[in-house]
Amino acid sequence: MKNTTNDxxxxxxxxxxxxxxxxxxxxxxxxxxxxxxxxxxxxxQYIVMMTLWQFGDMSVKDIGxxxxxxxxxxxxxxxxxxxxxxxxxxxxxEDERFVKIILTDKGLKLKEKASTIPxxxxxxxxISYDEVVTVYNLLNKNLKGIKEGIETS
Amino acid sequence: MKNTTNDxxxxxxxxxxxxxxxxxxxxxxxxxxxxxxxxxxxxxQYIVMMTLWQFGDMSVKDIGxxxxxxxxxxxxxxxxxxxxxxxxxxxxxEDERFVKIILTDKGLKLKEKASTIPxxxxxxxxISYDEVVTVYNLLNKNLKGIKEGIETS
DNA sequence: TTAAAATAAATTGCACACAATTTAATTATG
DNA sequence: CATAATTAAATTGTGTGCAATTTATTTTAA
Numbered sequence: 256m257k258n259t260t261n262d263x264x265x266x267x268x269x270x271x272x273x274x275x276x277x278x279x280x281x282x283x284x285x286x287x288x289x290x291x292x293x294x295x296x297x298x299x300q301y302i303v304m305m306t307l308w309q310f311g312d313m314s315v316k317d318i319g320x321x322x323x324x325x326x327x328x329x330x331x332x333x334x335x336x337x338x339x340x341x342x343x344x345x346x347x348x349e350d351e352r353f354v355k356i357i358l359t360d361k362g363l364k365l366k367e368k369a370s371t372i373p374x375x376x377x378x379x380x381x382i383s384y385d386e387v388v389t390v391y392n393l394l395n396k397n398l399k400g401i402k403e404g405i406e407t408s
Numbered sequence: 409m410k411n412t413t414n415d416x417x418x419x420x421x422x423x424x425x426x427x428x429x430x431x432x433x434x435x436x437x438x439x440x441x442x443x444x445x446x447x448x449x450x451x452x453q454y455i456v457m458m459t460l461w462q463f464g465d466m467s468v469k470d471i472g473x474x475x476x477x478x479x480x481x482x483x484x485x486x487x488x489x490x491x492x493x494x495x496x497x498x499x500x501x502e503d504e505r506f507v508k509i510i511l512t513d514k515g516l517k518l519k520e521k522a523s524t525i526p527x528x529x530x531x532x533x534x535i536s537y538d539e540v541v542t543v544y545n546l547l548n549k550n551l552k553g554i555k556e557g558i559e560t561s
Numbered sequence: 562t563t564a565a566a567a568t569a570a571a572t573t574g575c576a577c578a579c580a581a582t583t584t585a586a587t588t589a590t591g
Numbered sequence: 592c593a594t595a596a597t598t599a600a601a602t603t604g605t606g607t608g609c610a611a612t613t614t615a616t617t618t619t620a621a
Contacts, residue, residue, distance in 0.1 A: 263526075265537045270526040272540055273436045274455055275547040278476045280429040281578080282554045287426070288579090299607060302427055316569060323431045326570050328608050335606085352569040352616050373416075373423040381553025384418045386546050387425055393535050393543050394428040400534025401435045434608080441609085452577060469599060479600050481578050488576085505586050505599040 276394075283379075290375040294368045295339055299324075299332050301369070304341065308366045312357045314347070341365060429547075436532075443528040447521045448492055452477075452485050454525070457494065461519045465510045467500070494518060 284298045291301055306321045307313070315329050324332075333356055336342045341362035347353040380387065437451045444454055459474045460466070468482050477485075486509055489495045494515035500506040533540065 265533060265540060266526040266529050268537070268540050268544060269529040269533050272544045272547070273433075273440070273529075274458075274475075275544055275551065276429060276433040276436060277451075277455075279547045279551050279554075280426075280433040281476060282551060283426045283429060285579085286554075297606065298430075302430075305427075314569080315571095322427075323434060324607090325609070327572080327610080330571055332607075350569085350617070354570065373419040376419050376422040376426075379554060379557065380418060380422050381550045381557075382546050384421070386549075387418060387421050390543055390546050391421060391425045391428055393539050394425070394432045396539075397534045398428065398432050398435060401439075401532060404532065404534075438609085450576065467599080468601095477577095478579070480580080480602080483601055485577075503587070503599085507600065 283376075286375050286379050287372065290372055294365060294372070296365075296369070297332075299328070300336055300341075301372070303329070303332060303336065304362065304365065304369065307342065307356065307358050307362070308369075312355055314353045314355055316353070318356060336362075436529075439528050439532050440525065443525055447518060447525070449518075449522070450485075452481070453489055453494075454522070456482070456485060456489065457515065457518065457522065460495065460509065460511050460515070461522075465508055467506045467508055469506070471509060489515075 287298050287301070291298060296304065302322050303318060306318055310317075310321070315326055315333065318333075319325055319329055322329075333342065333344065337344055340359060343357045343359055345355050345357060347355050382390070440451050440454070444451060449457065455475050456471060459471055463470075463474070468479055468486065471486075472478055472482055475482075486495065486497065490497055493512060496510045496512055498508050498510055500508050535543070
């Protein structure tokens with residue numbers, strides 16, 4: 256549902272919200288840094304691995320659509336994951352333009368270790384469970400709108 | 409109000425929320441890129457300028473506290489703003505450790521041009537005004553908690 | 562059917578973002 | 592009062608993030 260009001264107030268507040276998003280994302284990701292380092296991942300590598308754990312082996316393009324990153328960012332990130340031994344890269348025979356990213360045994364095993372990562376948030380969330388649900392749903396609603404807005408532009 | 413529940417659900421959902429924050433912040437900031445480029449700013453430079461417009465001349469440290477960035481990021485950003493002629497940098501006589509960032513005439517005049525920047529969000533916000541208010545308040549509440557949690561740790 | 566258009570990755574260049582360290586200045590303390 | 596501890600910026604090194612371009616491959620169309 257696209258907002259088409261002429262009211263300027265939402266734009267001014269949206270501008271403030273943009274900064275809050277920017278700052279809050281950075282600060283929350285900072286909480287993850289140390290525990291992720293212990294299992295040998297950066298946050299960007301972590302969300303790529305989570306995508307592979309959840310959806311299985313997939314192309315760079317498909318990963319990019321899930322994590323909102325393009326090949327310019329993903330190629331070096333995935334190459335580092337390969338160097339760490341968590342994934343393998345393989346051109347797809349049916350269409351050599353695609354590179355399939357495949358979890359190795361080591362990458363698959365990492366999933367268990369990574370299951371403790373969300374505990375880093377313990378004591379670092381200052382809104383209630385219901386409020387987390389509310390923010391989560393509204394951000395995803397907005398994100399979906401932006402994504403579809405770009406696709407159809 | 410620190411959340412101290414043992415319930416694991418909020419951590420799992422918090423982990424998902426972290427990604428939504430990360431993705432939503434990136435996508436919204438992307439909307440700003442072109443209009444900001446027209447007035448000669450990046451998003452990071454924009455939030456530094458907004459801080460100076462709102463609070464007046466201040467030190468690198470004080471800017472950092474407002475925008476959640478350290479001198480490692482701010483020093484090169486501010487040097488670019490200086491090269492563009494929007495600010496001047498000046499050591500404070502009373503305490504030479506501090507560098508005061510001072511708006512130039514050009515930097516002050518930019519405020520008017522920048523007042524049109526939030527219009528970039530027109531047609532790109534897919535939640536209602538009330539929902540924007542809700543997300544904004546909850547993110548700031550959480551951000552405040554994290555900030556105070558770090559200060560007192 | 563083959564040259565043009567489209568597509569997926571990779572590459573390039575620029576701008577952060579941040580931890581860790583260094584430098585310079587100020588304050589605290591024995 | 593002199594040295595140690597602290598503090599603010601700057602520097603260094605690594606890792607994104609993205610627009611624009613390039614390369615390789617596949618699809619479309621004349």
